[in-house]
Amino acid sequence: MTNDALWYKDAIIYELPVKSFCDGNADGIGDFKGLHEKLDYLQALGVNCLWLLPFFPSPLKDDGYDIAAYTSVHPAYGTLDDFKAFLDAAHARGMRVVIELVLNHTSDQHPWFQRARSAPPGSPERDYYVWSDTDRRFEGVRIIFVDAERSNWTWDPVAQAYYWHRFFHHQPDLNYDNPAVVREMLAVLDFWLDMGVDGLRLDAVPYLVEREHTSCENLPETHALIKAIRRHVDAATPGRMLLAEANQLPADVRAYFGDGDECHMAYHFPVMPRIFMGLHAEDRQPIVDAMEQTPPIPENCQWALFLRNHDELTLEMVTDDERDYMYLAYSLDPQARLNLGIRRRLAPLVGNNRRRIELLNALLFSFPGTPIVYYGDEIGMGDNLYLGDRNGVRTPMQWTGDRNAGFSRADAARLYSPLITDPVYGYPAVNVEAEESDTASLLHWMRNMIRLRRQFKVFGRGTIEFLSPANRKVLAYVRRYRDDIILCVANLSRTVQPAELDLGAFDGMVPVEMLGYTEFPAIGSLPYFLTLGPYGFYWFELQRPGR
Ligand code: NOJ
Ligand code: CA
Secondary structure, rough: OOOOOOHHHHHHHEEEEEHHOOOOOOOOOOHHHHHHHHHHHHHHOOOOOEEEEOOOOOOOOOOOOOOOOOOOOOOHHHHHHHHHHHHHHHHOOOOOOEEEEEEEEEOOOOOOOOHHHHHOOOOOOOHHOOOOOOOOOOOOOOOOOOOOOOOOOEEOOOOEEEEEEEOOOOOOOOOOOHHHHHHHHHHHHHHHHHOOOOOEEEEEEEOOEEEEOOOOOOOOHHHHHHHHHHHHHHOOOOOOOEEEEOOOOHHHEEEEEEEEEEEEEEEOOOOHHHHHHHHHHOHHHHHHHHHHOOOOOOOOEEEEEEOOOOOOOOOOOHHHHHHHHHHHHHHHOHHEEEEEOOOOHHHHHHHOHHHHHHHHHHHHOOOOOEEEEEEOOOOOOOOOOOOOHHHHHHHOOOOOHHHHOOOOOOOOOOOOOOOOOOOOOOOOOOOHHHHHHOOOOOOHHHHHHHHHOOHHHHHHOOEEEEOOOOOOEEEEEEEEEOOOOEEEEOOOOOEEEEEEOOOOOOHHHHHEEEOOOEEEEOOOOOEEEEEEOOOEEEEEEEEOOOO
16 A cells, blocks of 8 residues: 555545445355455455445444444444454555544444433533433424434433434434543544554534534534544544545535645535436536536545445435436436435436446546445446335345355345345346456446556546537546646537537647547647547547657
8 A cells, every 4th residue: 555645535435335245154244254255356346445334333223324332343244353354454455444433423222322311411421412301402403314304303201301313313413512522432533543444434524513593514613623533633643534424515515624624535415416417418517517616625635526325316405406307317216216315326327328327437537536436336236216215225236146146145035135136237137247257347347447547646636627619518628637638528418429629728739548548630729529429438648749
């Protein structure tokens, strides 16, 4: 692994739930032993950073985001020693590991909550959480899981008081006005960073602190807390990365970078739905607008880019019109809608159209930021809209066409989730083994693209400028870093398109298509003319003649 403190800028992140990846002990649930066995696969894919969803002891009512103990491993996934062995093995392969730090809330089964509810009001133990005699405090604060919860307050018969929760009612929010809570969480963070974990995803970070007559989101007190966390990490374990999960408007997300003294990374929530909008509308404008409205970020910071993840495709931060548009475009089946979003995987979202899948990934891999690939999307896995909540996008990884998709040797009835079995996306049709033996498969294409992207630092570190060809179905942009210049051109439409690009600034340079290393005619003073096939895209390295 490099010693570069900015390693996260050159990373390709692979997101995975341990339970869904590979079952090493045949009990029907994925575990660290299974994941360990699959590191060769991940290395061959070319990703160099793994982001693991929560694997801690938990009643699993929110798939582990309801934590009951912060410094151990859920027994279904193995032991702490299994985790350490996996971590060392990942490091030995040059892969970094990012895990979850769920700061905002715990499970109601956590001993802190059990202790708090029976402790006297006003005691330090009670004050680990946010209590109230009425459910009228912090009125007007939005509810996030609108399909499941009616209020952010729930009555606790033991405490004889209401407690505050921004997510499910079984996830009480911790009280960050209590210094003991801050100390506890810093100890949790030290525990994992001392073990060698490379980064922490700060789950639900905008909601840490509450104040009356505010939205209780993005408050200055919350930012002060993140700065304190960052100082602590930099002092104790420099070189580790903090990733903010802040599903907010662009200016509000920007604030989580601070002056380069809060989080190193933050998800680019605003651009993701606009990429899908641009694709459906066959018009670059939503994408260009979202990118141009992206505020600049400090030198040491980086956007985390994604197409899909383990949650619904969130439409919380788009306008009502945009949300209606997205629902119509991408979820004609109302069963696909959940909360303010769409619970589908990448392939089914785009009608399993291979060209669209490739185009979207080509954008993901060439936009400024660090790309995240969601497990299974590299082979075009499907989903199951009938599994409830977001479980339909968390089904077992499809390794082979054999029993249980090669995921587990347990009885099929014991699997933590049914497999995808439909004729299009079912494991007999879509699986790693088959795609490994088919050089034309999506998996091979993804490996190729990931390798290519890793050869050029400009993708992770460079600037972006958009060109404005008259044809709005064409999205064209230039990425630059030091002496490297890359021109990306994409056709967002289903039909062949012409593009006339103003490349006057690069007069005399030679575009070399990067997948085939094919030289194109040199750029002259006239507009540069290209033809793009349906959903076609090109990456060109602009070279000086004779280089
Ligand atoms: C965001 C996570 O991505 C989601 O899966 C979870 O339900 C909420 N935070 C609550 O922790
Ligand atoms: Ca297992």
